[in-house]
Amino acid sequence: MKLERKDEILKYIVEEFIETAQPVGSKTLLEKYKLNCSSATIRNAMAELEKEGMLEKTHVSSGRVPSAQGYQYYLDHLDNSALMNSVDMEFQREFQEVLNSRSKSVEDVLSRSCQMLSEMTNMATVVLGPKATEELLVSLQLLRLTEKTAMFIFITDSGYVEKKTFVINNKDGVTFSALSTAIAMLSERLVGTKISELEGKAKALEPIFIQTFGRGGDVVLQAFLDALISFAKKRFQVYGQKNLLSLPEFSSDKESFLSAFDALQDPHNLEKNFAQHDDIGSNVNVAFTNDKKGDFAIVSKPLNSKDSIAIVGPKRMDYKRVLSALEYVVYMLDKYYFSTPASSSSLIPVSEVSNVEIMKENKKKPAKKVAKKGGKK
């Protein structure tokens, strides 16, 4: 059996299955893709590919479906250099509009980017930030909201903001102004500390507090520490998870959708499947999960030094589309937001670039390589 043809057949099967979500048969393959051989030959090739673990059958007389290994092989042999130029023009145009949109805050642009990614890929998109506990406290404030309520505001070095509102009751000398003093004191000592080390460091201040405020100081400190414990580990945003419901792999079976939904409720579970920041700027990472929580493909890429962006869906996804779209979006965001080349302009760089370039001929396409990364089996 010619190796070349076998590869080709595998590729076609993967693509056909990606498109139709139906097991692929030898005849269909023959008709749709012009292979100059007969269906019997294709069947032979398929039998071999199955033996090699690239394909699977749903039942003895069904067509073939790619296995995880099959997808992996497909991904490893994708023509990456062509991907970047395959980004849909319409998408590029729309994305350009986002970059030129009125509000150019990182939050707004990122959120709209993700919505667009979700929409065009019909998958869920996740932006995953670093664990808040690994970040540094850069600001600790107290704000009076009403007569009886006050709000702590914690801000970390990557701009994560967490607020905690408390009810104050002017007893035991816990007045707003006392609180204010306490927080100023805490702020002075704790800004610059890693969140995870905050508790220990704050605890050490307890004697000072009790000395200064009496018993009330104790309570303040405890409340502060308690608030910290629930300091969100959730540094993520999920977009378009409802898209998954329209996919055949989830719509047929309620359970699987729910488990996908759950997994996306707390994507930190998926974190180990994300691209690492070590190789920032280089690769798109494709990982497959395979646990009780479900069976996903996670296509991810570091977005900047802290965050990653990922497209999450079933293994059967249009990788060409997904990889190229993600690559494109990250490239553009990086270019216009996260790096600031000398050539670019003032406060909001994009505002000056009235016509964001559209990549059609590849002049300076970024390095692109799909990295392997096996999910735990």
Next chain:
Amino acid sequence: MKLERKDEILKYIVEEFIETAQPVGSKTLLEKYKLNCSSATIRNAMAELEKEGMLEKTHVSSGRVPSAQGYQYYLDHLDNSALMNSVDMEFQREFQEVLNSRSKSVEDVLSRSCQMLSEMTNMATVVLGPKATEELLVSLQLLRLTEKTAMFIFITDSGYVEKKTFVINNKDGVTFSALSTAIAMLSERLVGTKISELEGKAKALEPIFIQTFGRGGDVVLQAFLDALISFAKKRFQVYGQKNLLSLPEFSSDKESFLSAFDALQDPHNLEKNFAQHDDIGSNVNVAFTNDKKGDFAIVSKPLNSKDSIAIVGPKRMDYKRVLSALEYVVYMLDKYYFSTPASSSSLIPVSEVSNVEIMKENKKKPAKKVAKKGGKK
């Protein structure tokens, strides 16, 4: 036909349907509830109730299903005084634990409360805040994140925090310190302004900015205004929407779940069906929606002067359970968080109340009345 019996039959039908989600027949009714009459009598009553618009049939020889009007009647005639005491003991115990939990910030307690409500009612729970645009700006800050990025932080009088990160590029004199001065200036003039009026008011400052900063000031101001425009209207949290998927009304039909999901993506659409704050502290409101977006019941109650909490699900929901749970939770939250009776204690009131009371015998049950409010038909 005895009126009393008819009422009773309607009530049983509603409750049976709530429980089983199946059309209710005369025989079932007779067997399950001890009505001292025959099935034929029940049938006659049902025929009358149908004529009055309380019941509907799914097809000519099916059992009966309550109509919206039927539910309304049922709700109007619920024995409200008994509800408050019907809250599940286990739930009360668990809720007490939440109130006594380590972190007593309003955010944490509220979020856990809603999770509990969702879980016990198997519905979605929504906390809806006021429109951000109707609130006052109480703080406007600038924070340097990295060499190249800075973050605006807006805070409104109800403690809503919004952040916008921008990339700074030291050109045209737009340095961080210039920005800082600008924001200080803006802050001085704009704090206390209603968000919706901010834009106009800021615009008036443009000449001053241009004069002070030259062209750069212009850009800053514009960026600021643009960020405002996307200042989230979304002041809400949704919990447990995945529960809806397990309900027969949604699980059978993907479309209906999606429309429910969509409706919950932006609950401000549902806002008109929420309890009004005029009658704060008084009533639980039950409203039915009936539009293209779907068919829900919304059981809501003002939580404090700003926010409302609502349980959202299909019209077929266990109203006794839902009403009592919501009533209970809001009552407890109000008691320990939003009002601060003289009796209560220091910084975080609940921390002192080591054993939050459990209502078993009704001593001081709050005023309770179900308000009518027709959804638009």
Next chain:
DNA sequence: GGTTAGCACTCAACTTTTTGAAGTGCTATG
């Protein structure tokens, strides 16, 4: 060796038929 035509077999998916349970309305009677 690789390729192909042909054939028997498998199995899921769809359609049709059958059956039974749950329900109603109506009528005559207590």
Next chain:
DNA sequence: CATAGCACTTCAAAAAGTTGAGTGCTAACC
């Protein structure tokens, strides 16, 4: 006004039959 009885309706689920896409294998062919 309530009830027993009966004829009729409808849906849902099971059973039975039909179809079609797919396979593996064998024998022949280049």
